[in-house]
Amino acid sequence: MVGFSAEHCSVKRALDIVGEKWTFLVLREAFYGARRFEQFHERVGCARNILSDRLATLVGHEVLERVPYREPGQRERHEYRLTEKGRDLLTALVALMHWGDRWEGDEAGPTVEVLHRACGSPVEVVLRCSHDHEPLTAVDTVPRAGRGARQVPVSR
Amino acid sequence: MVGFSAEHCSVKRALDIVGEKWTFLVLREAFYGARRFEQFHERVGCARNILSDRLATLVGHEVLERVPYREPGQRERHEYRLTEKGRDLLTALVALMHWGDRWEGDEAGPTVEVLHRACGSPVEVVLRCSHDHEPLTAVDTVPRAGRGARQVPVSR
DNA sequence: GAGGCTGGGTTGCTATGTCAAACCCTGATA
């Protein structure tokens, strides 16, 4: 049997950026509106040095950008804002959140819901076929080596 | 201003299970068809003790199940299969994969594509409004505290 | 102009997690 090496696949590349401990929680807070170091620190609850490191990594990969701002009577400071690349992670974040709600949820219900800004209805994440646009589950799908894959022999 | 504490939100709970280093790569291989310890070890590329630990954690949280099997002329062994709860993570996995493809992709193209088993078209993940089912992006959404949230004062 | 406050970090020490390689255990086969 010939399978494919997924050694350096996009999942790995994505995780190299957002797969470290705390990073996803930092992003969650960014989506919820946090912008300043102290806000992230309070809400994420990780050590300051770790937060500092994670913010720098995210800025380095252009998931966040460091924007200077100045409040009246204050010196110039910086805040962290999601870039387009960062905002594009919302799909993955909500997918994870909904999985958590469904399988590890509190009886009290979800702590946060993500709503459509225009109409207030909850947002959902669906896996669907790009052809007929029908919603799918895992058993309806099959992986295939893509153009960038290297073929490798796989036992059995 | 009053915000909400997301301290123990579903994202955190989900990450407590699948947020450790290597775990998502183990799941990726499970979706691609790996079932046995050696297969995971070869394809994921992490140390054996770490793999052992991650598989045990996933089995403990019922994301994978450990199923005995016996090949002719072999002694009984165990394999790891995705449960319903595990298969339900495909949405998050594909969301992450597509993000990786889009923003960190190889010029050669994606290494793996996930297809609709029935028709062979690529699978996509979309964020959409549960009311009108229109596809959304981050700017179309807004988070709201859910029933399980605790209200906390938030500066600014 | 000395001192204090605040946001935004950095330093240093300890605790925990990761890596790689070696080792072990269990049935099946020779």
Add this chain to the structure above:
DNA sequence: TATCAGGGTTTGACATAGCAACCCAGCCTC
């Protein structure tokens, strides 16, 4: 009886995380 393969566990060196204490620049007050 020895050997082999799958499926792990143990060991010891190294890297990362956690926590508390500290720093530092600019602004404000006295």
